Amino acid sequence: MATEIVAQAERMQRLTEDLLELARLDNRLETGGRLHFTPTDLVSVAREAADAVAPLARQEGLTSSLEFLAQA
Numbered sequence: 668m669a670t671e672i673v674a675q676a677e678r679m680q681r682l683t684e685d686l687l688e689l690a691r692l693d694n695r696l697e698t699g700g701r702l703h704f705t706p707t708d709l710v711s712v713a714r715e716a717a718d719a720v721a722p723l724a725r726q727e728g729l730t731s732s733l734e735f736l737a738q739a
Contacts, residue, residue, distance in 0.1 A: 671722065678719065710735055 692702060717733050724731050 674719075 696702065713733060713735075717731060721731060
């Protein structure tokens, strides 16, 4: 239980940092700045999200799975 609380606290910290970054980006755009994009591994993002909700799903007697289709 304690490790789950720590994991959720870390998740909340990341979310807060992401929101702050979005606010900074928004401010930059409003002052005429430009955005610079970097590639993101969406498979990792999806796996992290699935891993985060899996314990809650198990508590409710649910199962989940991910399936990634290769791009042609």
